[in-house]
Amino acid sequence: MRHILFAVFLVVACAAVAPAASIEEAKSAYDRGDYAQAARLFAPLAEQGIAAAQFNLGVMYRYGEGVPQVTQEAVKWYRKAAEQGHAAAQFNLGVMYRHGEGVPQDYQEAVKWYRKAAEQGHAWAQNNLGVMYEVGQGVPLDYQEARRWYRKAAELADAWARFNLGVLYEKGRGTQQDYQEALKWYRKAAEQGHAPAQFNLGVLYDKGHGVPKDYQEAVKWYRKAVEQGYAPAQFNLGLMQDKGHGALQDYQEALKWYRMAAEQGHAPAQFNLGVMYRHGQGVSQDYQEALKWYRKAAEQGHAAAQNNLGVLYEVGQGVPQDFARAHMWYSIGVKASSGDEQKVSMKNRNTVSSQMTAAQLGKAQEMERRCQETKFKECDCE
Numbered sequence: 001m002r003h004i005l006f007a008v009f010l011v012v013a014c015a016a017v018a019p020a021a022s023i024e025e026a027k028s029a030y031d032r033g034d035y036a037q038a039a040r041l042f043a044p045l046a047e048q049g050i051a052a053a054q055f056n057l058g059v060m061y062r063y064g065e066g067v068p069q070v071t072q073e074a075v076k077w078y079r080k081a082a083e084q085g086h087a088a089a090q091f092n093l094g095v096m097y098r099h100g101e102g103v104p105q106d107y108q109e110a111v112k113w114y115r116k117a118a119e120q121g122h123a124w125a126q127n128n129l130g131v132m133y134e135v136g137q138g139v140p141l142d143y144q145e146a147r148r149w150y151r152k153a154a155e156l157a158d159a160w161a162r163f164n165l166g167v168l169y170e171k172g173r174g175t176q177q178d179y180q181e182a183l184k185w186y187r188k189a190a191e192q193g194h195a196p197a198q199f200n201l202g203v204l205y206d207k208g209h210g211v212p213k214d215y216q217e218a219v220k221w222y223r224k225a226v227e228q229g230y231a232p233a234q235f236n237l238g239l240m241q242d243k244g245h246g247a248l249q250d251y252q253e254a255l256k257w258y259r260m261a262a263e264q265g266h267a268p269a270q271f272n273l274g275v276m277y278r279h280g281q282g283v284s285q286d287y288q289e290a291l292k293w294y295r296k297a298a299e300q301g302h303a304a305a306q307n308n309l310g311v312l313y314e315v316g317q318g319v320p321q322d323f324a325r326a327h328m329w330y331s332i333g334v335k336a337s338s339g340d341e342q343k344v345s346m347k348n349r350n351t352v353s354s355q356m357t358a359a360q361l362g363k364a365q366e367m368e369r370r371c372q373e374t375k376f377k378e379c380d381c382e
Contacts, residue, residue, distance in 0.1 A: 026038050058073075062092075071102030094125065190224070205218035234266070267300040303342075310325075
């Protein structure tokens with residue numbers, strides 16, 4: 001399965017400077033890593049009302065550089081600079097409200113400050129304002145308004161905005177689906193080294209959306225994302241090797257890429273790694289390893305992994321046979337799935353139910369309830 005990702009990128013800007021000799025001295029101290037000295041120099045300037053110093057002091061409190069890490073102090077100094085029209089401070093104040101750092105989380109306040117910075121041409125704020133419209137936080141969901149702000153930031157060469165704009169065109173959100181437009185914006189971001197865009201560009205070539213299908217070009221872009229440790233690209237490279245797409249089928253290579261992604265917590269890779277261990281593909285058959293990786297994926301809500309975990313408990317592979325635990329995982333899988341996948345889990349649950357007593361069924365239902373309520377922390381309790 002291919003996954004097209006949508007990313008919300010909220011960052012705190014780095015220190016900026018104002019055209020004053022004392023500010024330059026403080027900035028110089030900051031650049032050479034003498035944060036205590038930088039903070040001492042910025043503080044009186046901030047107290048004098050110099051917006052750039054207020055902003056920079058806010059950054060230092062946010063990260064605990066030369067001063068204690070106190071998010072409330074960061075907010076205080078960002079606000080003072082923001083109220084003077086300092087765009088980066090307005091953006092950072094929006095970030096703090098968006099995440100509830102140093103202030104109660106407030107999406108409407110985040111939007112307010114993003115908008116002030118965005119209207120001054122701050123690309124990161126324009127992108128984040130687009131995100132808020134796309135997900136409907138602090139404003140009504142509005143894909144067209146999201147696209148408008150993404151485009152403004154994209155035209156300022158913001159890689160995340162270019163990526164997000166590509167997602168809107170690929171998904172047809174607020175506009176007609178247009179793979180060629182998506183391809184254009186993904187490519188622009190990808191050429192800036194943006195890993196999710198490199199991955200999505202690879203997917204378009206892999207599927208032949210907006211371009212002729214080209215496995216070699218897909219691999220090229222996946223590898224660029226992989227070089228940055230991007231787990232979905234590692235997974236897709238594994239999938240290509242597993243299925244023999246654009247190359248000879250090579251289970252050992254597939255296993256390598258799946259493992260890299262799985263170790264980063266990528267649930268589909270964890271599931272596929274479990275499949276390979278269960279069937280001995282590219283590795284010696286090992287039911288306990290299969291169980292381990294199915295479990296990791298299952299705990300992230302991966303329905304097929306939940307079903308397969310049930311199978312291992314039902315037949316006693318890698319674990320003692322346990323109908324109650326098999327029933328538990330099948331039931332969890334039924335709730336997490338739909339369509340044919342759900343039908344498989346339901347059929348498996350019905351089969352194992354026919355072999356259980358009323359007491360065992362009651363126990364399985366209680367185990368399922370506890371497992372779900374504790375978000376998979378107590379799935380082994382009886």
